Amino acid sequence: MTLEEYILSHSDEEGELPAALNRDAHVNLLRPRMLSGHLQGRILKMFCRMLRPRRVLEIGTYTGYATLCMAEALEEGAMIHTLEINDEMEDFILKYVNRSPHKDKIQLHIGDAMKLIPLLDETFDMVFIDADKRLYPEYYDLVFPKLRRGGLILADNTLWDGKVLENIPASDKQTWGILSFNEKIKQDERIEKVILPLRDGLTMIWKK
Ligand SMILES: C[S@@+](CC[C@H](N)C(=O)[O-])C[C@H]1O[C@@H](n2cnc3c(N)ncnc32)[C@H](O)[C@@H]1O
Numbered sequence: 001m002t003l004e005e006y007i008l009s010h011s012d013e014e015g016e017l018p019a020a021l022n023r024d025a026h027v028n029l030l031r032p033r034m035l036s037g038h039l040q041g042r043i044l045k046m047f048c049r050m051l052r053p054r055r056v057l058e059i060g061t062y063t064g065y066a067t068l069c070m071a072e073a074l075e076e077g078a079m080i081h082t083l084e085i086n087d088e089m090e091d092f093i094l095k096y097v098n099r100s101p102h103k104d105k106i107q108l109h110i111g112d113a114m115k116l117i118p119l120l121d122e123t124f125d126m127v128f129i130d131a132d133k134r135l136y137p138e139y140y141d142l143v144f145p146k147l148r149r150g151g152l153i154l155a156d157n158t159l160w161d162g163k164v165l166e167n168i169p170a171s172d173k174q175t176w177g178i179l180s181f182n183e184k185i186k187q188d189e190r191i192e193k194v195i196l197p198l199r200d201g202l203t204m205i206w207k208k
Pocket of ligand 1: 034035036037058059060061062063064065066067083084085086111112113114130131132135
């Protein structure tokens with residue numbers, strides 16, 4: 001048994017619907033590794049359980065895996081807005097959202113987060129940044145004024161497969177995006193922050 005198998009077998013189960021989505025994605029989609037998966041899905045759900053956010057924003061839906069996991073823990077009347085630029089994912093996402101008992105808590109927006117975020121008339125308690133790595137600093141600037149004081153931003157992939165420690169060519173725009181985001185977060189005194197070395201790195205950012 002690997003350590004990962006041990007962790008998963010001593011944590012909550014993945015859940016029937018996320019597991020079905022996960023299998024479907026691995027059989028039918030390109031790049032299924034982009035979805036959060038069992039461990040991170042349960043962690044995101046746990047954050048929602050603990051923080052009891054009324055308004056959640058997810059930037060980068062992909063299959064809706066993390067969306068479903070977070071929605072499981074949202075209370076009555078709470079809502080998650082999730083943004084996805086690739087309209088070809090809409091049918092896949094809705095197939096699973098519509099099977100969820102929590103579907104009324106999920107609002108899918110198809111389009112570019114850079115255009116959609118300014119249009120959202122909400123104050124968020126929790127934000128999950130998980131879209132184009134090149135644009136992390138821009139997503140952060142757009143979303144920060146919409147996050148309430150005491151609210152939490154989670155940013156995924158902030159260790160980017162360890163590339164943050166490597167010599168990166170100028171052409172590797174994704175790694176440069178992550179590096180510049182991490183530097184921006186380090187310098188920002190309006191927040192408290194910590195990088196969890198979970199999976200590909202998950203940064204927790206708390207607004208003072
Ligand atoms: C890593 S996947 C999201 C995984 C999902 N959050 C999860 O945890 O299961 C990133 C997604 O962001 C989408 N994306 C990239 N740039 C975007 C943008 N500017 N606006 C909205 N979505 C974007 C991609 O199409 C892709 O589906």
